[in-house]
Amino acid sequence: DGGITQSPKYLFRKEGQNVTLSCEQNLNHDAMYWYRQDPGQGLRLIYYSQIVNDFQKGDIAEGYSVSREKKESFPLTVTSAQKNPTAFYLCASSIPGRLLHFGNGTRLTVT
Amino acid sequence: GIQVEQSPPDLILQEGANSTLRCNFSDSVNNLQWFHQNPWGQLINLFYIPSGTKQNGRLSATTVATERYSLLYISSSQTTDSGVYFCAVDTIKAAGNKLTFGGGTRVLVKP
Numbered sequence: 001d002g003g004i005t006q007s008p009k010y011l012f013r014k015e016g017q018n019v020t021l022s023c024e025q026n027l028n029h030d031a032m033y034w035y036r037q038d039p040g041q042g043l044r045l046i047y048y049s050q051i052v053n054d055f056q057k058g059d060i061a062e063g064y065s066v067s068r069e070k071k072e073s074f075p076l077t078v079t080s081a082q083k084n085p086t087a088f089y090l091c092a093s094s095i096p097g098r099l100l101h102f103g104n105g106t107r108l109t110v111t
Numbered sequence: 112g113i114q115v116e117q118s119p120p121d122l123i124l125q126e127g128a129n130s131t132l133r134c135n136f137s138d139s140v141n142n143l144q145w146f147h148q149n150p151w152g153q154l155i156n157l158f159y160i161p162s163g164t165k166q167n168g169r170l171s172a173t174t175v176a177t178e179r180y181s182l183l184y185i186s187s188s189q190t191t192d193s194g195v196y197f198c199a200v201d202t203i204k205a206a207g208n209k210l211t212f213g214g215g216t217r218v219l220v221k222p
Contacts, residue, residue: 033209042213048208050208092154098159
């Protein structure tokens with residue numbers, strides 16, 4: 001089945017540690033996205049990539065980094081510079097400008 | 112950037128009732144999508160509807176692009192319709208294909 005796989009589902013880290021969230025898709029989509037969702041809120045765009053080896057900052061990129069070395073993969077690193085990293089992180093992919101497909105998300109807790 | 116406002120913020124329905132959710136946006140759009148987020152956090156795309164009307168079972172959506180709003184209709188609601196409904200848009204003027212999300216409408220359908 002085609003889809004987007006995010007792992008792990010739950011992640012716990014100590015403050016000051018970097019952590020990398022995985023996102024893999026087998027939909028052959030060029031575009032991939034990372035969104036953050038805080039409790040009771042909408043989604044905010046962190047980074048997006050429209051093609052391999054290229055990515056752009058979204059609305060809340062500070063404290064995050066990404067890479068896009070393969071079409072299928074778009075990992076997100078939450079660095080120690082991110083002041084409030086505890087959140088629900090959602091990865092998505094699409095044919096650019098068309099329907100967005102989401103993974104099941106990773107819940108990150110930093111203490 | 113573009114502003115996306117959804118109303119009402121919360122909606123409680125009796126099973127079998129009909130309802131209308133609204134999404135207002137502040138600029139011309141070339142992409143508008145509706146999503147349903149279930150209680151486990153999964154986001155499911157419902158409609159890609161930058162203009163016109165579409166129907167899928169008990170759900171339908173209408174976008175009036177010239178007046179900058181979209182409506183999502185739920186008919187004969189069921190308890191499985193509970194969750195949060197998001198509208199997301201992309202503007203004609205923006206560089207890159209990236210969706211901006213509204214704050215969502217939280218729906219609870221009671222048996």
